[in-house]
Ligand code: SAH
């Protein structure tokens with residue numbers, strides 16, 4: 568054990584390891600010049616664990632990048648479970664689809680390309696419903712995404728969100744940019760909305776988990 572580790576370093580040392588498949592996705596994503604903002608390994612594990620524990624069969628992901636979190640979610644799904652992924656960039660969506668295909672989930676994931684707010688409205692209009700949701704796209708829209716997601720979930724669904732601490736800027740009154748203000752609102756809503764029971768894990772960039780009552 569390394570000396571003078573922080574509690575987070577200790578946890579990441581033990582649980583932050585990745586298998587070759589996920590490592591390859593991160594490497595390929597970086598190689599294409601895409602930003603290094605896939606979920607960290609231990610949060611990927613948490614996604615798989617939550618999806619599996621929930622017994623989820625209809626997952627929704629907002630913000631795809633290279634498909635890292637998509638693979639983590641898909642790994643936890645029931646054998647016939649499906650993932651719907653919303654992504655602004657057609658290029659990212661097609662790259663991610665390639666990665667999910669290599670991982671054996673190509674037939675079970677559907678990409679909807681375009682602004683997620685419109686994608687969410689379309690899903691609601693089509694009457695689709697989900698039992699697991701992961702929010703990890705543009706930060707200023709998190710409160711809006713939560714509104715739409717609440718129209719798309721079944722009772723007992725889990726809603727997870729990444730980056731809810733924004734590099735700890737949400738707790739610094741000196742910061743008031745769009746992302747920080749939106750995230751404060753998002754976190755307050757998770758904490759107080761009577762339809763939800765929620766927790767914020769101050770792990771990495773902050774990860775929230777809510778259950779729809
Ligand atoms: N969940 C991914 C990381 C997502 S990074 C993972 O952990 O592997 C954020 C993603 O949100 C990027 O791919 C970006 O293109 C996408 N995004 C940004 N704005 C968006 C919008 N308005 N609608 C949909 N996707 C958006």
Ligand code: MG
Nearest residue numbers: 604703729730
């Ligand atoms: Mg993120």
